[in-house]
Amino acid sequence: MKLKSASCQIAYWESGKLRIANYLTRRTFATNPVTLDLIRFFSTPSTIQKALAEFGSYSRESVAASILKLIEAQLLLEHGSAEWERDKQVESSWGPWLPEGGFHFMTKDTPFVGVDWPIEEKMKALPTTRAPPQFKRIAAAAPIRLPAHEVQADTFFETLHARRTHRDFAKTAVSLESVSNLLQTTWGVQGYVQTNVFGKLPYKTSPSGGARHPIEVYLVALRVKGLERGIYHYQARDNLLTKIPGKASARRASAYCADQPYFGEAAALFVMTAVFARTMWKYGRARAYRVVLLETGHLGQTFCLTATRLGLAPFSTAALKDSLIEKDLGIDGISESVVYVTGVGVPANLAENRTAPPPLRAGNRPA
Numbered sequence: 001m002k003l004k005s006a007s008c009q010i011a012y013w014e015s016g017k018l019r020i021a022n023y024l025t026r027r028t029f030a031t032n033p034v035t036l037d038l039i040r041f042f043s044t045p046s047t048i049q050k051a052l053a054e055f056g057s058y059s060r061e062s063v064a065a066s067i068l069k070l071i072e073a074q075l076l077l078e079h080g081s082a083e084w085e086r087d088k089q090v091e092s093s094w095g096p097w098l099p100e101g102g103f104h105f106m107t108k109d110t111p112f113v114g115v116d117w118p119i120e121e122k123m124k125a126l127p128t129t130r131a132p133p134q135f136k137r138i139a140a141a142a143p144i145r146l147p148a149h150e151v152q153a154d155t156f157f158e159t160l161h162a163r164r165t166h167r168d169f170a171k172t173a174v175s176l177e178s179v180s181n182l183l184q185t186t187w188g189v190q191g192y193v194q195t196n197v198f199g200k201l202p203y204k205t206s207p208s209g210g211a212r213h214p215i216e217v218y219l220v221a222l223r224v225k226g227l228e229r230g231i232y233h234y235q236a237r238d239n240l241l242t243k244i245p246g247k248a249s250a251r252r253a254s255a256y257c258a259d260q261p262y263f264g265e266a267a268a269l270f271v272m273t274a275v276f277a278r279t280m281w282k283y284g285r286a287r288a289y290r291v292v293l294l295e296t297g298h299l300g301q302t303f304c305l306t307a308t309r310l311g312l313a314p315f316s317t318a319a320l321k322d323s324l325i326e327k328d329l330g331i332d333g334i335s336e337s338v339v340y341v342t343g344v345g346v347p348a349n350l351a352e353n354r355t356a357p358p359p360l361r362a363g364n365r366p367a
């Protein structure tokens with residue numbers, strides 16, 4: 001059997017102890033410099049026998065024990081195994097953004113505070129220190145007072161101020177027209193620009209670094225009038241929906257959103273994934289990972305505002321069961337990975353879709 005050290009590794013010090021993490025499997029391991037040398041030895045596939053010979057100045061038992069521990073910690077992988085293939089895929093898909101991009105994998109499938117936990121349990125998850133101040137204040141001798149302004153009564157400002165995160169939805173279905181409007185307005189191609197170097201590039205209502213548009217969207221249709229319940233991929237170029245295998249259910253939708261039951265009661269979820277290579281191809285530095293995340297924020301806000309303008313109830317969440325979603329979408333979680341989920345329903349206090357945003361209330365106005 002040939003072994004190879006995982007490429008998805010990062011070493012750091014914790015309380016004076018050297019630790020190695022495999023950021024793909026999220027296993028961490030306390031180690032020492034000699035073991036690091038063993039890992040280096042296996043950076044080209046080799047056998048245990050050859051390692052015992054190479055580290056002949058140490059006892060065979062201690063070298064063998066270290067190798068076994070490294071296998072257990074998935075820092076040494078069996079050459080040709082499924083784990084090794086996955087590790088190799090990260091290395092080839094994410095190469096230019098590693099090791100910094102390891103953050104993406106290290107933070108996947110995090111455990112979340114349960115919605116149904118008693119408040120005392122939730123409080124225990126918080127630090128015991130005081131929360132940091134909500135606003136920054138720079139003391140100045142003569143701060144400039146800005147002129148008071150009335151919130152403009154046009155639909156843009158009304159919509160902006162009416163947007164809220166909803167967690168309570170009516171059982172009513174949303175119309176296919178509304179879903180189509182949301183998809184086209186938020187993720188649809190609005191047109192193309194011709195560039196000298198990069199050819200024809202699409203533009204959308206949200207900006208995208210280098211017009212790379214790495215974000216894809218999948219519709220989880222739970223209650224959409226005129227559309228069979230299911231999961232669909234939105235093909236932005238042609239404005240089409242293609243059904244993908246698998247079932248959509250309220251329970252599954254809630255599970256996607258880290259078991260937040262209220263989001264399973266929405267009429268439709270819009271799952272955003274990133275095809276990192278689109279951005280990485282042009283921007284070879286890991287900083288561009290930030291660009292991808294920033295872009296999902298733009299799209300999320302555009303979605304929420306559009307839904308509000310349509311009289312619908314939007315929400316957004318980043319508390320996600322990444323691997324579960326990726327499995328259901330049939331994506332590998334490496335070259336394409338889930339990043340953000342938005343959703344919509346009919347507001348609980350309204351049985352019908354509204355076409356105009358709710359009127360401004362005092363509580364909606366900025367202080």
Ligand SMILES: Cc1cc2nc3c(=O)[nH]c(=O)nc-3n(C[C@H](O)[C@H](O)[C@H](O)COP(=O)(O)O)c2cc1C
Pocket residue numbers: 163164165166167260316317318319
């Ligand atoms: C990136 C992001 C993640 C969020 N995740 C959740 C979530 O998991 N569950 C939830 O109920 N709300 C979530 N929210 C909504 C916030 O709780 C909400 O925006 C905040 O309380 C302010 O309320 P507002 O949106 O009505 O202004 C999220 C918002 C953002 C921007």
